[in-house]
Amino acid sequence: MIFLISGLNKAAMFRNLFLLLIFSFFVSIASFAGNAEPAEKCFVSTDRDVYVAGDFVYFSVNILNKENKISDYVYVSLIRNNSIIFKGCLKVDNYNANGSFYITDTLTSGVYQLISYTNCMRNYGTSALAIKDIIIANRFDNEYKDIFNLGKISSSDSSLVNGNTARNDNIPVVDIKLNKALFAPREKVSYSIILPEELRKSKFSVSVRQKSPVSIIHNELLNNENNNDRCFFLPEKDGLVLQGTLKMVNQGNIADKIVFMSCKDSVANLQYTNTNAEGNFSFFLNPYYIGKTVVLKVQGEENFEIATDSKYDVLLTGIDKLMISGDLSSFLDFSQKCMTIQRSYNQTFRREVLNNYHFEKYRPSVYLKDCETVKPADYMYLPDFREISRELLPFYRIREKNDDFVGSIFDEENMYFSVPYLFLDGVLLEHVRQIMYLDSKKINKIQTIHNSRFIGNLNLPGILSIYTNSSEIENVKWKYPIRKITIDSIMSGSIFQTPEIISYPRNIPVYLQLLSWEPNVTSGTGNPIEKSFYTSDCTGTFEIVITGITDKGKGFNLSKTFQVSQLRN
Amino acid sequence: MRKIIYLFFLAIIGGNNFISNAQDLNSCNCDTLLTKITEPKLIGDLFQQQQIGVGSQYYIGDWLKGDVLLDNNYVVKNKNLRYNAFFDRLIWLTPESFQQVKLDPGLVQGFSLTTKLGSTISFKKIKIKDEVRITSDSVFIYAQVLLESNVSLFAHRKIEITGNEIAQGGTHFLDVYTLKNIYYFKFSNGKTIGFKRFRKHDIIKMFPDKKEIIKGKLKEAGQHRFNTEADLVNVTRVLSDIL
Numbered sequence: 146m147i148f149l150i151s152g153l154n155k156a157a158m159f160r161n162l163f164l165l166l167i168f169s170f171f172v173s174i175a176s177f178a179g180n181a182e183p184a185e186k187c188f189v190s191t192d193r194d195v196y197v198a199g200d201f202v203y204f205s206v207n208i209l210n211k212e213n214k215i216s217d218y219v220y221v222s223l224i225r226n227n228s229i230i231f232k233g234c235l236k237v238d239n240y241n242a243n244g245s246f247y248i249t250d251t252l253t254s255g256v257y258q259l260i261s262y263t264n265c266m267r268n269y270g271t272s273a274l275a276i277k278d279i280i281i282a283n284r285f286d287n288e289y290k291d292i293f294n295l296g297k298i299s300s301s302d303s304s305l306v307n308g309n310t311a312r313n314d315n316i317p318v319v320d321i322k323l324n325k326a327l328f329a330p331r332e333k334v335s336y337s338i339i340l341p342e343e344l345r346k347s348k349f350s351v352s353v354r355q356k357s358p359v360s361i362i363h364n365e366l367l368n369n370e371n372n373n374d375r376c377f378f379l380p381e382k383d384g385l386v387l388q389g390t391l392k393m394v395n396q397g398n399i400a401d402k403i404v405f406m407s408c409k410d411s412v413a414n415l416q417y418t419n420t421n422a423e424g425n426f427s428f429f430l431n432p433y434y435i436g437k438t439v440v441l442k443v444q445g446e447e448n449f450e451i452a453t454d455s456k457y458d459v460l461l462t463g464i465d466k467l468m469i470s471g472d473l474s475s476f477l478d479f480s481q482k483c484m485t486i487q488r489s490y491n492q493t494f495r496r497e498v499l500n501n502y503h504f505e506k507y508r509p510s511v512y513l514k515d516c517e518t519v520k521p522a523d524y525m526y527l528p529d530f531r532e533i534s535r536e537l538l539p540f541y542r543i544r545e546k547n548d549d550f551v552g553s554i555f556d557e558e559n560m561y562f563s564v565p566y567l568f569l570d571g572v573l574l575e576h577v578r579q580i581m582y583l584d585s586k587k588i589n590k591i592q593t594i595h596n597s598r599f600i601g602n603l604n605l606p607g608i609l610s611i612y613t614n615s616s617e618i619e620n621v622k623w624k625y626p627i628r629k630i631t632i633d634s635i636m637s638g639s640i641f642q643t644p645e646i647i648s649y650p651r652n653i654p655v656y657l658q659l660l661s662w663e664p665n666v667t668s669g670t671g672n673p674i675e676k677s678f679y680t681s682d683c684t685g686t687f688e689i690v691i692t693g694i695t696d697k698g699k700g701f702n703l704s705k706t707f708q709v710s711q712l713r714n
Numbered sequence: 715m716r717k718i719i720y721l722f723f724l725a726i727i728g729g730n731n732f733i734s735n736a737q738d739l740n741s742c743n744c745d746t747l748l749t750k751i752t753e754p755k756l757i758g759d760l761f762q763q764q765q766i767g768v769g770s771q772y773y774i775g776d777w778l779k780g781d782v783l784l785d786n787n788y789v790v791k792n793k794n795l796r797y798n799a800f801f802d803r804l805i806w807l808t809p810e811s812f813q814q815v816k817l818d819p820g821l822v823q824g825f826s827l828t829t830k831l832g833s834t835i836s837f838k839k840i841k842i843k844d845e846v847r848i849t850s851d852s853v854f855i856y857a858q859v860l861l862e863s864n865v866s867l868f869a870h871r872k873i874e875i876t877g878n879e880i881a882q883g884g885t886h887f888l889d890v891y892t893l894k895n896i897y898y899f900k901f902s903n904g905k906t907i908g909f910k911r912f913r914k915h916d917i918i919k920m921f922p923d924k925k926e927i928i929k930g931k932l933k934e935a936g937q938h939r940f941n942t943e944a945d946l947v948n949v950t951r952v953l954s955d956i957l
Contacts, residue, residue, distance in 0.1 A: 265744065376744040376747055380744060380748060382748065382752070384752070418751065429748075507784075507786040509754070509755070512818075513820040513821065597759065598760065599759075601808075602809065603755075604811070
């Protein structure tokens with residue numbers, strides 16, 4: 146470069162160099178800003194846009210990750226005015242998670258947001274969430290139809306009644322070919338979807354439903370992210386992550402404290418972790434913990450408050466606009482009638498499906514080997530644990546000290562007494578005083594290990610594990626704060642089973658606004674995707690709606706309408 | 715002017731480096747944090763046995779870096795390990811307190827050790843017919859993987875006390891530890907055959923119905939002598955093709 150400078154006009158050269166450097170700087174900044182986009186993206190779609198209370202909402206979440214390191218779990222919640230109506234955790238299978246939930250009769254009518262995200266997407270604030278707006282009408286609202294008509298939700302921008310076209314920018318045309326344009330009730334409809342080259346790797350859901358006279362204009366949400374740490378919420382692979390923070394009740398150090406986690410079980414179990422400088426801690430929860438209530442406590446006798454992160458603490462700001470392009474009141478009336486008929490004839494089309502996920506379970510047992518076991522019921526009645534230890538536990542002794550008790554176990558190999566870790570019904574206790582009230586009728590068995598054991602770097606100088614007949618862990622009193630958390634269960638799978646309407650006798654009415662719902666469709670080969678369904682006794686305008694995400698992470702929503710009429714073609 | 719531009723140039727280069735580093739940190743930090751919390755903890759008893767004897771209880775005496783494969787298929791990586799072939803237990807040296815921990819055999823499915831020369835030797839828990847305890851049918855042992863194929867070959871590096879030596883002027887007896895290798899063929903149906911010496915005649919005798927084919931194939935492969943473990947591995951390859 147120096148040689149180049151020396152051979153040319155210096156002033157011009159410096160100017161060019163200066164411009165080059167400025168350009169380089171902005172390119173770098175731009176690439177850095179690009180990195181702020183989450184590596185993982187979700188896209189949520191539903192079977193319909195309008196529901197009445199008592200319906201099921203079928204949803205599908207497609208997930209895309211730039212680095213092909215898809216999270217294994219995705220969260221879905223239905224919210225309104227920042228309160229959670231429904232929440233669930235789903236296992237991702239082949240880049241998709243889908244399920245359904247019931248809309249209870251207690252919901253007020255209005256626009257609700259179905260949001261979906263993975264744990265690591267929470268690092269990017271609300272702008273990273275996948276959101277789908279749905280309308281729920283509840284006939285038990287006195288004026289439920291008026292809510293949508295009288296401007297509680299404004300309907301100002303009538304130019305957008307035909308849908309949220311903003312999402313379809315640069316999306317190639319998908320060809321949906323129907324065998325006819327007009328169908329009779331209970332007639333078989335065949336259609337094929339021909340995807341252009343650009344969408345062959347995309348994943349989408351296909352819904353066939355009665356066209357509703359509404360569309361929702363989605364307001365862009367303000368990003369409320371409040372931290373720049375892109376790894377604060379960790380990705381969840383092979384299991385869930387439980388994160389929390391220690392808060393000292395009085396002044397004190399919260400860094401590098403040991404936090405224990407155990408749960409009620411027939412075997413003593415324990416995990417531990419150390420807090421970082423800010424007092425934050427994280428536990429990996431393998432599928433063993435799913436649905437279980439875990440107990441968190443801090444090592445030692447210090448007054449910490451243990452706060453845990455809720456994965457559903459997602460605040461949305463703003464409300465979406467509802468665009469009404471027809472007679473919504475009649476549509477809701479009709480929806481309600483359809484449901485009444487279905488209920489009268491006990492017609493349910495939702496089927497639970499068994500999840501075939503293979504969970505690699507790993508119980509973090511404190512010990513596996515056979516150990517000394519005593520069953521107090523085999524001996525004469527003993528009124529408290531002090532008596533039990535004196536009479537039945539030769540290696541364990543309890544003595545009184547400063548109006549309290551101290552329990553210690555004798556290590557045969559090293560010939561010394563040490564304070565063992567105490568477990569009750571699998572849960573780590575803080576002190577022997579918690580179990581002094583246990584008599585020999587309450588205890589099923591006592592297991593002792595009187596030598597040092599290691600769990601990672603943690604030295605347990607002996608173990609005393611007590612198992613009771615009636616879950617006494619629920620009754621023990623804690624002197625220092627603990628935190629009990631119930632770990633999310635994984636939502637069971639469910640499908641909308643497309644009914645063979647032709648097999649129903651004519652005298653049984655079958656009124657369905659949803660004719661078909663396929664939550665996870667892929668093409669891959671480029672061949673037309675052939676599908677079929679039956680129309681029901683409902684007449685009117687129906688639509689086949691394809692909603693999905695391209696392999697570039699862009700959502701799309703495309704539809705094709707057809708008519709169902711009593712008059713045969 | 716030149717100085718100013720030079721400084722500006724350096725600042726931008728530095729800025730660029732900073733930004734690219736920040737990106738790198740962002741992309742790998744999550745993985746590091748996740749690995750830190752997902753890695754299961756090794757569990758076992760404190761091992762305090764002071765070995766006094768002639769010879770060693772360990773197959774390889776030094777602490778070696780290695781990975782531990784747990785029963786749930788998780789792999790705990792890069793730990794200081796030593797295989798105690800006398801107790802048939804894997805010993806782990808804790809990084810902070812330098813305590814020796816005898817890992818629970820029920821949890822450890824296998825392990826690999828990287829020798830000082832850089833080669834890796836792997837051990838796997840295999841089920842064999844118990845020749846010691848009459849009461850039980852089979853027992854699990856750790857055996858070195860020599861070949862994994864249709865027919866696999868394992869070597870159980872067993873250290874036994876083979877005698878005593880008088881020490882300290884006759885006041886003490888020292889145990890003499892000796893390494894004895896027992897080899898196992900493991901077949902795809904899980905069945906194992908153990909043998910201590912690997913003579914050609916003995917091995918062919920193990921498969922009476924394939925006697926001639928084995929002889930022929932060994933001849934084809936030019937495997938006439940059975941002197942080393944490498945020869946045995948070659949023979950196992952031949953058996954793997956036939957059986």
